[in-house]
Amino acid sequence: MDAFILQVLNGLDKGSAYALIALGLTLIFGTLGVVNFAHGALFMLGSFCAVTLQRILSLSYETIDETQLDFLGNPLKVKSTYIESWLGKDVGLAIIDWSVPIAILFAIPVMIAIGVIMERGLIKHFYKRPHADQILVTFGLAIVIQEVVKYYYGANPIQTPAPDSLSKALDLGVMIGFDPNAIIYPYWRLIYFFFSMTVIAGVFAFLQFTTFGMVVRAGMADRETVSMLGINIDKRFTIMFGIAAAVAGLAGVMYTPINPPNYHMGMDFLVLSFVVVVVGGMGSLPGAVLAGFLLGILESFASTAWATSLLPGINQIIIYLVAIIVLLTRPRGLMGRKGVMEE
């Protein structure tokens, strides 16, 4: 039972990332009709917002320590951060320690700006082109973005830890009546799940309860009619692209303590997120979220030792297997609507 609960938690955690990325993908597809293969790159850029802020906060100056030697036998250059010298050691170290949560504030405007620039600068020129062209140009853009990131940050993963006080694991088992150490789960992964639920709820509330959201939903349902009513729907859709980029970016920021970011992490998530969108139903926001968590949990169970011993390789194909079954039984996906991506 404890192993079962652990895998459910793992699945919810993986599903959180899938759901957030798939939500952004669906927002863009639903509003602009663009299949955005650069969305994984936006997730990666979000995580590098956290890396960048950590580096900014850790900017340092060098002093020579004559009592120690470096690897060449010269006096050691000791680095001290500016922030520690300005604000005192305790405050400076605490700010650096909390750089990932602080990066949320940094990432939101940066990612919205990147999203708007991407949409206005490149993607809007492909609205009237076939989906194949959109896929090619956004995939090419993703490659360009990841190569630029690799040039500046290198190919190796970069450790961007959670605040020290949130880096430990919680003994969940004791809290629900199991033996000590039976169900241990990292604090940050629990935070990631609740954070993603909050973001998802925020996006849904924004679309459901604001005038802006109502107009966007109307535009998603019938763009031409909304335009004829004198509403500049294109401008709103551009803003939605920015919001979708921010959602992917926030998913990336909060993911950095779970796995150290590297330049190709976006590609690792992209394909799976597209499967999530298709399984959930093209254009369906609740479908994307539901499928994200569902596939996360299934992938988690398929990776257990008993599953791989029963069916070797099941952990690598489970998501695609489920996608095939869902598409055979429900061709529009779990919550897909009639008419989306259909001639």
Added chain:
Amino acid sequence: MTKSNFTRRGVLKTGALAGAAMATPTIFDGSVWAAGHTGFTNAPEGGSVTLGFNVPQSGPYADEGADELRAYELAVEHLNGGGDGGMINTFSSKTLDGTGINGKKVEYVTGDTQTKSDAARASAKSMIEKDGAIMITGGSSSGVAIAVQGLCQDAGVIFMAGLTHSNDTTGKDRKANGFRHFFNGYMSGAALAPVLAARYGTDRKAYHLTADYTWGWTQQESIANATEAQGWETVNNVLTPLASTDFSSYIAPVLNSGADVLVLNHYGGNMVNSLTNAVQFGLKDKQVNGKNFEIVVPLYSRLMARGAGENVKGILGSTNWHWSLTDEGSKAFVKSFGTKYGFPPSQAAHTVYCQTLLYADAVNRAGSFNPCAVGEALEDFEFSGLGNGDVLYRGADHQCFKDVLVVQGKENPTSEFDVLEVVEVTPRAQVEYPPNHPMFGGDEASLGECNPGA
């Protein structure tokens, strides 16, 4: 009517060749090859010779590839008489004098393996066929090394492997034209297991997570065998796909498996992520069977360990070489490399620098670039002064035998490069094994025939 293929001239030529073959000394002398500078692939003409450096310049191991490339450029500089000479000054063989290789100036071309076997083979092929590379060297993955080694064997050029740790490279997939300076999974196990037993006791239950490809399989087998010989029990071995990014699903079952040691047979990004995940789940702070839970990373890379940050602290593993060694060879190399680039070299940089010098020295001793002559010169060659004590390039399988380092993640690093500390230098005798060892292909494993190519 039949037509005979025999002619008087043909019979005389065949007889002369047979006579020459009969007269060849049983113990090969490189000077025999020196007589003929043609008749092999890419025989150098003019005053220069081209080496092919095939390293990952893109993909997940690009940083390791960049460090290899720096070391190659340094080696070429030293071979051509530039810089301070580095380890040429400490190398026990004294044929390298700064005049290139065999009197020819060294030039080089580079290829990008992308850490993909097909891309690595394509770039090696291009360097051999288009650029006239006489030797191919490099790589940061065993899958790639084995693939390129096979190609070089067929093409008739020498392959001096870079960072490849699978037993198979000089085991069941060994080739006459291929040579490995780097250590292997068996050696890691032989060096690490006694230290693990001394530190953590002999009554331990180990759970292995293993990257699902040639390197992971052979390392897991090696570590399991070596630790079981110390009294440990292997409770489970779970294969993880190479493309895995999140290992939480594989870590969670470890918690209640009864194991008190987790062995991560992972490298590169896999290692960084699996170790980070294991620490997140509190394994380093856990008590099982009345003992502290321990994590082991059998193959360490300093470049990769940096990515794992604080998580590597206190965790044991093994490495081929480390910049903090204080022998004259290591000091000379670190000084050369550090002065040129501003930071200490990695083990990948060290092994490829050594391979380049060893190749150049073998050519000089053979007096020929003919790959078969170079191979003969490398086989059973004993040397020192390259940072690993007294080393043997064993002729039977083309594997270098040398001391192995057991290292540990440093608790109080003084710089970003000061990630690992050496806890034991395991002597060469402890990591040796017979060429027909079952983990290395047994009696069936064979180098085959040297191929000089054209």
